[in-house]
Amino acid sequence: MSRAFVNEDNAADQANTPIERHVSDQPNLVTAEGLAQMQARVSELKRQHSDETARGEQADKQRIAELERDLRYFNQRLNTARVIAPATSTQEVQIGSWVTFADEHGVEQRVQLVGEDQADTRNGLINWGSPLGRALLKAQLGDEVLWVRPAGNVQVEIIKIEPA
Numbered sequence: 001m002s003r004a005f006v007n008e009d010n011a012a013d014q015a016n017t018p019i020e021r022h023v024s025d026q027p028n029l030v031t032a033e034g035l036a037q038m039q040a041r042v043s044e045l046k047r048q049h050s051d052e053t054a055r056g057e058q059a060d061k062q063r064i065a066e067l068e069r070d071l072r073y074f075n076q077r078l079n080t081a082r083v084i085a086p087a088t089s090t091q092e093v094q095i096g097s098w099v100t101f102a103d104e105h106g107v108e109q110r111v112q113l114v115g116e117d118q119a120d121t122r123n124g125l126i127n128w129g130s131p132l133g134r135a136l137l138k139a140q141l142g143d144e145v146l147w148v149r150p151a152g153n154v155q156v157e158i159i160k161i162e163p164a
Contacts, residue, residue: 018066021073024116026129028080031096031164034118035083042074077117087164093136095128096164101136101156108159113137 030038049067052059087096093113100110111126113136119127126133135145139158147154 016062016065018062018069020069023073023076024129026116028077028082028115029084029095029128030081030115031118032083032086034115035078035081038074038078038081038117042071042078045071045074074117081115090161090163091141093139093158093161095137098160098162098164099136099139099158100160100162101158103154103156110160111136112164 045067049064049071052064052067084095087094089097093099095113095115098110098112100108102108109124111124111132113128113133114125116127116129119125119130126136128134128137131148135147135156136158139145141158141161144155144157147156
């Protein structure tokens, strides 16, 4: 067999292999809800994988590869998860806290600091390790903190802290 055919076969296999999901270097601190969501995600991925492989010859090999990649990622995340105690303070921002802050124009936002895999900015769930999360974490009620953003830094004031 020509070497060119071997390389083409390898190139085709690599093109069908999904890119691995990046695992961040930050500690995998999660809320109890975040852990439950990850466990449910792994169960759902296993179900989907089982359903797809049960199709035998008609199985979508690309879909199976994607499911296996996601299972590797979420299983690794479950194995490294450290569940933190629920936030209890109304004076200091903790992981799990709901925080209301205002920018220099008085525009208020309310967010909850959560683990990386639980983050959902559309619903106000912010990764504690993100620039906003790091600015807010451990801040006290009434503090002004600097939110370092690519679009420009913003000074925000902590106006309310609610336990989870």
